[in-house]
Structures are given as structure tokens and as C-alpha cells.
Amino acid sequence: QSALTQPASVSGSPGQSIAISCTGTSSDVGGYDYVSWYQQHPGKVPKLMIYDVNNRPSGVSNRFSGSKSGNTASLTISGLQAEDEADYYCCSYTSSSTFVFGTGTKVTVL
Amino acid sequence: QVQLVESGGGLVPPGRSLRLSCAVSGFTFSSHVMHWVRQAPGKGLEWVAFISSDGNNKYCADSVKGRFTISRDNSKDTLYLQMDSLRVEDTALYYCLTAGGYWGQGTQVTVSS
Numbered sequence: 001q002s003a004l005t006q007p008a009s010v011s012g013s014p015g016q017s018i019a020i021s022c023t024g025t026s027s028d029v030g031g032y033d034y035v036s037w038y039q040q041h042p043g044k045v046p047k048l049m050i051y052d053v054n055n056r057p058s059g060v061s062n063r064f065s066g067s068k069s070g071n072t073a074s075l076t077i078s079g080l081q082a083e084d085e086a087d088y089y090c091c092s093y094t095s096s097s098t099f100v101f102g103t104g105t106k107v108t109v110l
Numbered sequence: 111q112v113q114l115v116e117s118g119g120g121l122v123p124p125g126r127s128l129r130l131s132c133a134v135s136g137f138t139f140s141s142h143v144m145h146w147v148r149q150a151p152g153k154g155l156e157w158v159a160f161i162s163s164d165g166n167n168k169y170c171a172d173s174v175k176g177r178f179t180i181s182r183d184n185s186k187d188t189l190y191l192q193m194d195s196l197r198v199e200d201t202a203l204y205y206c207l208t209a210g211g212y213w214g215q216g217t218q219v220t221v222s223s
Contacts (some may be wrong), residue, residue, distance in 0.1 A: 003154070
């Protein structure tokens with residue numbers, strides 16, 4: 001199972017909106033509404049930001065939103081803040097009853 | 111509060127075995143699907159395995175299939191990962207987590223001669 005494809009880096013200025021893409025196939029992202037997104041600050045444990053494509057766990061800011069079109073899922077961060085600078089990973093369920101993570105995206109706040 | 115505490119990591123030579131444990135508290139363990147995820151030094155996240163709430167369904171990544179076995183003891187609120195025939199490329203920080211997004215702090219596994 002190959003890792004889902006994410007851009008290596010995305011950057012934006014405070015207050016802007018950015019989107020991170022996560023591209024897979026019809027056997028994973030495109031086939032199921034089981035895409036999640038994790039945020040990881042350096043040296044820290046990953047934190048769940050979005051589950052089931054577009055659902056936010058309790059306590060996660062509504063500046064984070066998820067969507068999916070075909071084989072590509074996206075995480076949008078609106079009103080970018082300095083604290084959003086981190087690595088972000090998508091994760092999808094697959095047709096093999098397994099899961100696969102994305103390659104990861106480093107978000108930089110300019 | 112919810113707590114997941116991994117243990118059992120360490121330094122082992124290639125070909126040896128280790129068994130990781132993940133003791134949980136603060137939620138009904140027997141009702142939750144559980145996962146193992148690992149992260150090699152300076153690398154991204156890699157999904158390793160998951161097990162259904164009753165332990166009857168288990169799936170592993172191709173990279174560990176035939177070498178790693180996930181299991182659980184719902185009477186002890188504990189998740190396990192038996193790792194056999196360890197390879198240098200299995201070196202990573204191993205996390206246990208719930209499907210709902212609760213993660214442990216991880217346990218380090220280093221495979222080196």
C-alpha cells in the first residue's frame with residue numbers, strides 16, 4: 001500500500017487560508033468516507049483534527065475543515081495563526097481493510 | 111481522564127523479538143477499535159495494525175505482515191504488539207491510539223547490531 005500523496009510544504013501569512021491536499025486512489029480516499037487529518041508539532045504526539053472527511057472532534061477550532069472530491073481529500077485552515085505551524089498528515093481506510101497515511105505536509109506561517 | 115501508556119520498547123539486534131504493551135484507562139477499552147502507528151526518526155507516520163473491539167478482526171500493514179501480531183486483553187484493558195524477526199527498518203517510536211483520536215506518548219524501538 002503506497003502512502004497517500006501530500007505536498008511537502010504549504011505556507012501562508014497570518015489570517016490567510018491555506019489548503020492541504022491528500023491524493024489517493026479509488027481503493028482508499030475515493031472509495032470511503034474514512035479520511036482523517038492529524039496535526040503534529042515537533043517532538044509532540046499527533047492530534048486528531050478531522051475525522052470521517054469533514055468532522056471535527058470536540059475542542060478542535062472551527063478554523064479547520066475537511067472535504068473530499070473524487071480521490072483527493074483536503075484540509076483547509078482558515079484565519080492562519082502562528083500556532084498552526086506544524087506537520088499535517090492525512091489518513092485513509094483502504095479496500096484491504098487497512099489504513100494508510102499521507103506523506104505529510106509542513107505548514108509554515110510566514 | 112483518558113490515558114494510554116505504552117511500554118516494552120528497547121534496543122535489540124536484528125532478528126530478535128519484542129512485545130509492546132499499551133495500558134489504557136479512563137474509557138471503556140472493550141468498546142473501542144485500537145491501532146498501532148509508528149514513526150521512524152525524522153520521518154512521517156506509518157500505520158502498523160488495528161484490532162476490532164472484541165479482538166476477532168485484526169489487520170496489519172504489508173511491511174509487518176507475518177512478523178507482527180496485534181492482540182488485546184479486554185479483561186486487563188491492555189493492547190499488545192508482538193514483534194518478531196525485527197529489522198533495522200522497524201526502528202521507530204511506536205504509538206497506540208484509539209479510533210477516536212486518543213494517543214499514548216509512544217515507546218521507542220531500536221533495532222541495531
